[in-house]
Amino acid sequence: MKFRIARSALVDAVSQVSKAVSTRTTIPILTGIKVTADEEGILFTGSNADLTIQVKVPLREEDKEIVVLERMGNTVLPGRIIGELVRKLPEDEVEWEVDERRVATIRSGQAQFQLNAMDPEEYPRLPELVEDRKFSLPADLLQTMIRQTVFAVSTSEARGVLMGVLWQLEGGKLRLVATDSHRLSRREAEVEAPEDLTLTNVIVPGKSLSEVGKILADRSGWVDIVVSDNQLLIKTTHLKFFTRLLSGNYPDTDRVIPKGGKTELVLSTKELLESVDRASLISRDGRDNVIKWVVSDDGRVEVSSAAQDVGSVTEEVVARVSGEPMSISFNARYMIEALRAVDSDEIRILLTGPMTPFSIRPADSDDSLHLIVPIRTR
Amino acid sequence: MKFRIARSALVDAVSQVSKAVSTRTTIPILTGIKVTADEEGILFTGSNADLTIQVKVPLREEDKEIVVLERMGNTVLPGRIIGELVRKLPEDEVEWEVDERRVATIRSGQAQFQLNAMDPEEYPRLPELVEDRKFSLPADLLQTMIRQTVFAVSTSEARGVLMGVLWQLEGGKLRLVATDSHRLSRREAEVEAPEDLTLTNVIVPGKSLSEVGKILADRSGWVDIVVSDNQLLIKTTHLKFFTRLLSGNYPDTDRVIPKGGKTELVLSTKELLESVDRASLISRDGRDNVIKWVVSDDGRVEVSSAAQDVGSVTEEVVARVSGEPMSISFNARYMIEALRAVDSDEIRILLTGPMTPFSIRPADSDDSLHLIVPIRTR
Incomplete structure (x- = not known):
């Protein structure tokens, strides 16, 4: 195989397929990146047992020449080295050649690398998927x-x-x-x-x-x-x-998603996230990372947590509350991760009881739902 | 102790002294940050056995009030929690109080933390240095x-x-x-x-x-x-x-710094650094991270390295050479770290022989010197 390629396209393709390349060497060939040159362009493949990523660099894109193909072929080169090497090449054009003895030569400006390639026949074949579903x-x-x-x-x-x-x-x-x-x-x-x-x-x-x-x-x-x-x-x-x-x-x-609820809160996503984040500073030192909410029917949520030997934290968050007052305890990390995933400014929380799962949804949509199982506390 | 303090000043002081706070708990009191409030301001101290950092936040700076002191005193609070806590406080003003039972209360907006403080009497005293030297x-x-x-x-x-x-x-x-x-x-x-x-x-x-x-x-x-x-x-x-x-x-x-030299090179710091960095991509896989220079008297330095099973790299860097041609091998990491520390665009390298230390200096100054001992290769 022999071709010339624009460095930026090479860097992009290699960095994307590298996300799937195995670092463990139980299957040595999968620590490599497979490179295939044919009349459609250069195809880069990285894989671990679970995920395979393929990126094609076409010969031309929007009238710009990206690859000049001189000889078609296949090779597999060590992924970790290739990943670093392409980013450090000195010039915008890269010459890439693999000879019959499976020695790859990568040239850019004054720099010339020679790498021992692996046998492309050993690289696992990708399944041919029937596109009926x-x-x-x-x-x-x-x-x-x-x-x-x-x-x-x-x-x-x-x-x-x-x-x-x-x-x-x-x-x-x-x-x-x-x-x-x-x-x-x-x-x-x-x-x-x-x-x-x-x-x-x-x-x-x-x-x-x-x-x-x-x-x-x-x-x-x-x-x-x-x-x-x-x-x-x-x-x-x-x-x-x-x-x-x-x-x-x-x-x-x-089955586990509650249909109705006893108490509904509507509140600011950002304010709630910040208060739970602060409360978890203390609770993280405890075993369960538990924080507690006390919801009053006058529109306040008291967020608190305590850890023996460390101390305690308490603060109030303003909410629009309808339904019964309620106390509930839960793992702060689950709440933080759910709130970070929410894109809307306001959220709606539906509590069904101190020991039954509660739901978090964007205030303006039913497309997205997060459910958290409470924790029994003394 | 009781005072109010601007959050930004508190965050800066705590983050600076935290750099010295012990994370190991062999001396428990050193995992804390000592806080002293007196008429000069608030003094924060962090320490491990080797290094102690003290930051003073004055009551006023440039006519701006930073601290309002209500009651003087001393305390030691857990460093890791305080470090995170101050960054997450909701408002610009922070109220800080420690009572007789050694419970610290830190308030900002709706949030209120209570932390168990340690005994400030246990905190090691700083030496009083005589300022004669x-x-x-x-x-x-x-x-x-x-x-x-x-x-x-x-x-x-x-x-x-x-x-x-x-x-x-x-x-x-x-x-x-x-x-x-x-x-x-x-x-x-x-x-x-x-x-x-x-x-x-x-x-x-x-x-x-x-x-x-x-x-x-x-x-x-x-x-x-x-x-x-x-x-x-x-x-x-x-x-x-x-x-x-x-x-x-x-x-x-x-004694080890060579006085004269057999070969002098003057070359671009950046070009040389990039070439050594590329060469070390290959040599790092070898045992010694060895790269080799071949200096010709016609103004070229060939930089190369090779590692069995991996491959090799070679390139040329342009230099102004005076003296004898010479080959020399050395650890690439030492060269990379020295070149990164150099601030000038050009460097001067003086080789004294393939097995004797060589020096790297900025081309325009004698204030700075780096010396590297070569490695014997086959």
């Missing part, structure tokens, strides 16, 4: 849906499907759900989907989705989603994510 | 002198005095020297000192100086240096650093 949504909407749910997945290997985010589709509405059984986050949105396409139990690993979210953060345009039995493909211009699906049945979470 | 220099010059030397100290506990930076003063010239025996950095400058003041063996721990350097980075004005037998005091407006001195005799380093 496919839908589309804007890239920024998908990024938001991931951001508003993925933090709630379980990080414990023992929890199986709870390490993933559940994707459900029905009647053109996509729903993402994540829970670690102490809290739950759910986000719904209309998407472009065939009317008869229904998905009930597609479970995508949380770690993979976090990486997808990072890369989509600065993307506009639409993404296509293709679902197969054990893979999900997310694709947009010049960019593809293949992620393995988790097997198993995701629990029915509809 | 004292000199002065601009704060930014001291910060530069620290930055250009402190990275070269040894980080190994076993190396004793080499973990410190040697301060020497003679005829109004201050000299700082640091070495880990593989490389050495030295910086000299004129300071304001009594003509007869001579210091020969003042050794300041590198870690303490690094913290001093960070805090001085945004200071203007002059600093006074007071030296006692086992302490160094660095003081400037509202700010004092007390650092323990290392005992022992610092080795005589003058």
